Amino acid sequence: MNRPFNFSAGPAVMPEEVLAQAAAEMLDWHGSGMSVMEMSHRGKEFGQIATEAEADLRELLEVPSHFKLLFMQGGGLAENAIVPLNLSRGETADFVVTGSWSQKSAQEAARYCTAHEAANTQSSGFTMLADPASWQLSKQPAYVHLCSNETINGVEYQALPNLKALGCDAPLVIDFSSHVASRPVDWSRVGLAFGGAQKNLGPAGLTLVVVRDDLLDRALPICPSAFTYKTVADNASMYNTPPTYSIYIAGLVFKWLKRQGGIAAMEARNITKAELLYGAIDSSALYLNRVEKHCRSRMNVPFYLRDEALNDAFLAGARERGLLQLKGHKSVGGMRASIYNALPIEGVQALVSYMRDFEAQHG
Numbered sequence: 001m002n003r004p005f006n007f008s009a010g011p012a013v014m015p016e017e018v019l020a021q022a023a024a025e026m027l028d029w030h031g032s033g034m035s036v037m038e039m040s041h042r043g044k045e046f047g048q049i050a051t052e053a054e055a056d057l058r059e060l061l062e063v064p065s066h067f068k069l070l071f072m073q074g075g076g077l078a079e080n081a082i083v084p085l086n087l088s089r090g091e092t093a094d095f096v097v098t099g100s101w102s103q104k105s106a107q108e109a110a111r112y113c114t115a116h117e118a119a120n121t122q123s124s125g126f127t128m129l130a131d132p133a134s135w136q137l138s139k140q141p142a143y144v145h146l147c148s149n150e151t152i153n154g155v156e157y158q159a160l161p162n163l164k165a166l167g168c169d170a171p172l173v174i175d176f177s178s179h180v181a182s183r184p185v186d187w188s189r190v191g192l193a194f195g196g197a198q199k200n201l202g203p204a205g206l207t208l209v210v211v212r213d214d215l216l217d218r219a220l221p222i223c224p225s226a227f228t229y230k231t232v233a234d235n236a237s238m239y240n241t242p243p244t245y246s247i248y249i250a251g252l253v254f255k256w257l258k259r260q261g262g263i264a265a266m267e268a269r270n271i272t273k274a275e276l277l278y279g280a281i282d283s284s285a286l287y288l289n290r291v292e293k294h295c296r297s298r299m300n301v302p303f304y305l306r307d308e309a310l311n312d313a314f315l316a317g318a319r320e321r322g323l324l325q326l327k328g329h330k331s332v333g334g335m336r337a338s339i340y341n342a343l344p345i346e347g348v349q350a351l352v353s354y355m356r357d358f359e360a361q362h363g
């Protein structure tokens with residue numbers, strides 16, 4: 001079998017070793033005689049799977065002990081409602097709008113609280129981040145939300161802002177769906193982080209929430225019990241049936257990440273991959289990335305062909321070479337290469353080589 005290189009933004013490429021292990025264990029997990037998807041979430045076997053997954057992820061991401069790590073459902077979009085239901089107290093929350101996802105978060109939160117835009121970079125076409133010193137924070141926001149990697153627009157924070165240094169005591173909420181586990185997180189700056197698993201952690205259906213202990217007691221009475229962080233935490237993510245198979249596969253990904261050398265090693269590889277691809281784009285006369293260099297995403301690389309009439313030919317030629325899912329998001333057009341942890345350097349090399357050949361033919 002010749003696996004193609006999959007540049008999908010999510011659900012996305014998985015480590016081949018993980019898929020092979022899951023296949024080998026599909027009918028009989030460790031002599032249990034059962035597939036993991038047939039197990040009771042309250043049984044001893046699945047209990048071990050979930051406990052190890054949590055411990056491995058906590059170790060990988062270096063999550064301090066005063067944060068809870070929750071396995072939930074509903075994805076990033078559900079968190080856009082679940083976060084204000086849990087943290088806003090119905091008051092004002094601030095949003096730093098730097099792309100499609102933070103914009104969506106602000107819109108959804110406005111159903112539950114006052115959503116104040118502290119910054120908005122839309123006039124740049126979402127090609128930059130706003131300097132924290134320029135943010136118009138409200139007096140006492142319940143929290144400040146930002147998307148630390150904008151999957152559609154390809155902008156990424158290289159460092160998280162220090163709210164305290166800006167004179168703001170509020171907790172920082174980050175949507176790290178599309179770059180979690182690709183780089184370390186500075187937890188001293190974070191109150192809550194959430195992300196869907198389907199970009200960098202595993203299959204769709206699992207949502208990761210990492211929340212500081214002191215933020216567990218603020219939920220609005222209308223918050224559904226299954227989405228109340230304290231309830232989920234008090235029940236070790238088993239208040240209701242968790243997405244057991246997705247947790248199992250994510251757990252295999254965490255063990256794979258540890259075998260790769262952990263997050264620091266992944267970050268080094270991700271830097272190499274991103275530099276290779278951006279270098280090819282910047283040195284070409286055909287391809288173009290509009291994002292300011294210092295805030296370019298290492299995970300999601302949108303690019304355009306200067307002659308858009310060549311788009312279909314570019315995508316068709318890519319498919320022939322086994323380079324899949326390169327079409328840009330419909331809201332921005334062009335191309336997008338998502339180069340998550342599980343996308344090997346060989347995939348980026350193959351893409352760059354194809355881009356050069358295509359340019360030589362059509363440029």
Ligand SMILES: *Cc1c(COP(=O)(O)O)cnc(C)c1O
Pocket residue numbers: 010074075076077078101147149150151175176177178196199
């Ligand atoms: C994919 C994504 C989401 C949405 O996730 P769903 O699981 O589809 O709800 C939210 N935020 C970011 C940054 C994303 O990349």
